Each structure stands twice: as C-alpha cells, then as structure tokens.
Amino acid sequence: PLRERWAALGELVPSAELKQLLRAGVPREHRPRVWRWLVHLRVQHLHTPGxxxxxxxxxxxxxxxxxxxxxxxxxxxxxxxxxxxxxxxxxxxxxxxxxxxxxxxxxxxxxxxxxxxxxxxxxxxxxxxxxxxx
Incomplete structure (x- = not known):
C-alpha cells in the first residue's frame, strides 16, 4: 500500500499526507523525485540559471x-x-x-x-x- 500511495501522489506540495508518506519512508523508485523536490525547496534562492x-x-x-x-x-x-x-x-x-x-x-x-x-x-x-x- 505504501508504494501505491506514493504512485498515486501527484505533484509534491507540502501537506499532511506528504508528511505522513515521508515519515513512512520513500520507496527507491520515488527517491529521485522527492530528493529533487526537497533540494529545490532548500536552495531555490541560490539557483541561478547557467x-x-x-x-x-x-x-x-x-x-x-x-x-x-x-x-x-x-x-x-x-x-x-x-x-x-x-x-x-x-x-x-x-x-x-x-x-x-x-x-x-x-x-x-x-x-x-x-x-x-x-x-x-x-x-x-x-x-x-x-x-x-x-
């Protein structure tokens, strides 16, 4: 069920559901997307195109x-x-x-x-x- 819940999750936006899923664990196939999202939240103010x-x-x-x-x-x-x-x-x-x-x-x-x-x-x-x- 955890993999299915991650697969059904659309865009990553801060929510109680996302928080619950993150605490339950991120399946390997979803880690690149989750890590990119988390990194983007943290460093978006530093990111300059090019x-x-x-x-x-x-x-x-x-x-x-x-x-x-x-x-x-x-x-x-x-x-x-x-x-x-x-x-x-x-x-x-x-x-x-x-x-x-x-x-x-x-x-x-x-x-x-x-x-x-x-x-x-x-x-x-x-x-x-x-x-x-x-």
Missing amino acids: CYQELLSRGRAREHPAARQIELDLNRTFPNNKHFTCPTSSFPDKLRRVLLAFSWQNPTIGYCQGLNRLAAIALLVLEEEESAFW
Whole structure:
C-alpha cells in the first residue's frame, strides 16, 4: 500500500499526507523525485540559471587548487559500487565535475575529504549531475 500511495501522489506540495508518506519512508523508485523536490525547496534562492555551466567553464579555464585531492578521492569513492568502479561508467567524471563546481562556488569551504561521498550519494539518488551539485 505504501508504494501505491506514493504512485498515486501527484505533484509534491507540502501537506499532511506528504508528511505522513515521508515519515513512512520513500520507496527507491520515488527517491529521485522527492530528493529533487526537497533540494529545490532548500536552495531555490541560490539557483541561478547557467550557474553550474559557468562554474564548469571556470574549471576548464584554470585548474582548481583542490583538483589533485579530488582526483585522489575519486578513486576512493565507494570502491565496491559498480557506478564508480566500472571503467565505462560516467559517474566518476560527473562526480569530478560536481566536486570542482562546488569548490569554485564555495571558495571559503573549497574541497575537503568526505565531500566526495556526500556528492556521490546525491549523484546516485538524484541521477542528474546538476541536481547533485545543488
């Protein structure tokens, strides 16, 4: 019945029903949509159209001081997960871009070990690179 209730739920809007469903658990197939919605609520005031692409362009123009550390951590990210160990997977490249963009966007924080795991989880669940960045 929980999966059916989630499937029957239309647009995500704050309501007692949504609150009850969230507390009951979000089935795997609905997590990308729910996470995107929750992230959007939290960061919509920060989101500027084209910002992510601009940050990526900045990274192509010059190397970020943390680029070397990010590269080292990419190889350590979930070593038992097929998305990060398969040679043909696009996930390591996506994760690299998300981490570099985050580091450019947040110069006072920059990059620190452990961000790779947080961003990797966001990337695995949200499935979209830019959504994982926000």
